[in-house]
Amino acid sequence: MALKQISSNKCFGGLQKVFEHDSVELNCKMKFAVYLPPKAETEKCPALYWLSGLTCTEQNFISKSGYHQAASEHGLVVIAPDTSPRGCNIKGEDESWDFGTGAGFYVDATEDLWKTNYRMYSYVTEELPQLINANFPVDPQRMSVFGHSMGGHGALICALKKSWKIQICVSICSNLQPCTLSLGQKSL
Template sequence: VALMQISSNKCFGGLQKVFEHDSVEMNCKMKFAVYLPPKAESEKCPALYWLSGLTCTEQNFISKSGYHQAASEHGLVIAPDTSPRGYNSKGEDESWDFGTGAGFYVDTTEDPWKTNYRMYSYVMEELPQLINANFPVESQRMSIFGHSMGDHGALICALKNPGKYKSVVNSSVASLFAFISCSRKSL
């Protein structure tokens, strides 16, 4: 799958990038952000997946959280969008808590949503495959965390897949500490 780079900005010696790609799971274009720390130029790094909350995009965490300094010392941070956008299904924008911006990190089972709202499969399968194929990631050293709706997504992903993640945390402050401990070579 081809990645199209949308942006790249230097930050704490690393690079904050945003990409877009044609998603098989979501049946539309999807965006995700990835922070590459300075050491990613020469070695594989642990990866932390951040799942944003209701109505957010991949931009919320990367522009509001201030995580870059900690990540510059420890590893990659990946932040996908929260739902498919722009496929114009009837009713997707009628409510702020259902549809666009509200993917809830689950795979829907009812029409018309089941074709595009497959956030669980996207986060668990398609996105990690893209990340592992295109970035210097230690695939055995992944962690996941989120905020609000992303808390739900992180817990669902971790509980349904025991052993896949080194840590799962649903508090933003505690998550940075989990990321730091995940990045240590002794784990």
């Protein structure tokens, strides 16, 4: 699968990059960010997947969190995908902030209108790790996932379903029962 580099910036001795690719799971172009610490120049490093919350893109975590120094010091490759497919032209995908664009919920949709593009669970647990493992110096035996809000829920879902061989799962400020909230009702 071909990657198109969108940006590359030096940061704490490593490189913060953003890529775009044609996603098979989501049937659209997707972006993800990857931080390569200096250690990645000479050896494979652990991969840490960050899942952002509602309305975020791959830019949110990389521009606001300040994680780069710690990732550089500890030799961690950090991957931050977008939170949902974008520009799929599905009726209703842009009508509200908490459903559709920016709100993929890291699940695979089952309804006809959405199931062709909204397959974020399969994207983050299958397609993206395969893409990362094939193109970056990561150790596939040392993968972890963490996230905030909707992304924290996504991290838990990925870990509990055990489709990922992850070492650590961290969920920050996530709702463990999203169907009990009004925003979760829309995704039922």
